[in-house]
Amino acid sequence: MNDAPKMFDLGLENGVLVGPTGRAYGHLYVSGGRIAAIAAQPLPAAETVDARDLLVMPGMVDAHVHFMDPGDPSREDFPTASAAAARAGVTTVIEHTHARPVRTAAELEAKRTHLNDRSVIDFGLAAHAWPDRLDAVDGVVGAGAAFIKAFTCTTHGVPGLRAADLHALLTRLADLPVPCLVHAEDESLTEEAERALRAAGRDDPGIVPRWRSRAAEEIAIAVVGQLARRLPARVVIAHVSGAGALAEVARAREAGAPLLAETCPQYLTLLEAEVLEHAAFRKFTPPARAGGRADLDRMWHAVAVGDIDYIATDHAPATPAQKRAGSIWDVHFGLPGIDTTLSVLLDGAQAGRLTYERVVELYSQRPAQVYGLYPRKGSLEVGAEADLVLVDPKQEWRVRDEDIISRAGWSPLAGRTLVGRAVRTYVRGRLVADGDEVKAPPGTGRFVAGAGA
Ligand SMILES: [Zn+2]
Known part of the structure; x- marks a missing residue:
């Protein structure tokens, strides 16, 4: 029957x-x-x-996170950070760690095996472009890397690519189905600024925005735009920090470079001057650029109208002890954020800065599309994987350091009240978080290969 x-x-x-x-x-x-x-x-x-x-949304896809595992588990690890992600409504991350870069197919396989029983949520992996190993790119993309990360300046121990290296990399990627995510800061400008600031005896937190200047970011974006105009590879500018960088992306687009642009919650919530008071706890690069409310409003507008393609956290935590263990020059760059990114966007929607539909587009559908995971991920269509988040758009909560699940144990948003929060998260139909309780063990999450596999 x-x-x-x-x-x-x-x-x-x-x-x-x-x-x-x-x-x-x-x-x-x-x-x-x-x-x-x-x-x-x-x-x-x-x-x-x-x-x-409640709102029922496709689970969030955070395409730019550093879970430091393997790499530096004293800063973060996959079981902890993926639990934080699950609680926050994120069902897939694409991860890469600078302290243990993935450059070859063998390194990707080793990392994938290491993480087999370590993630609560699904995860993709990105690979690093290395100037003297660009011939490994085809192999690592074939092994399933979701994108190739490139630096234009030596940062976090990763060597920077000169324009000629980037040209060679983008030439290779033109035939491959994954994009290049570029960290854009000009090496010669950051180097010269560092030399001058050190020569002046400076080691106060005010060095951060001078060292990692607007000019360094904007000039690097212009160079990357020129390369992207000539080569058919897909290029994403990582963590676009403010109005000047956005204008440079717009100029490159007008000149025919199909650049995509990512931004992060820190550029929507934090002010440049905060580093003076909070020192290492606001040391990240590119730094916050906003001088006040009006500048933040401009970034929110860019996010709402589509000048920004998607949001990612750039989760790169260090503990308070690590942030205090050395001079402002020496402590780690980076902020924690995986616990709070969806709520920052929901709070923006509640305040009328963007729609809930746009939140879904920015932090679920678009990143899944850009990195080859759509429509399996980032979709509420029949047939998509049942990665789902139930959101209470009215829930008010106060961000407190003691509630942060990430090993960081603190948040740059501590003390703020946000409106809107994930209340239940499902990965492929399985409940992984129910309110504050993480319901699934590490090992629940599976590796998701990029488009070249
Ligand atoms: Zn990053």
């Missing part, structure tokens, strides 16, 4: 389903780890969850 109604594994009922182009009240059903049906009327399911007053 075939007329028995199909029984789904899981139903999320009475919620508002939010996709990148619209929202609708309805019921979403999961079977075999995939989205199996979306219906206006309830259907039979083995387990149902009442999502009344």
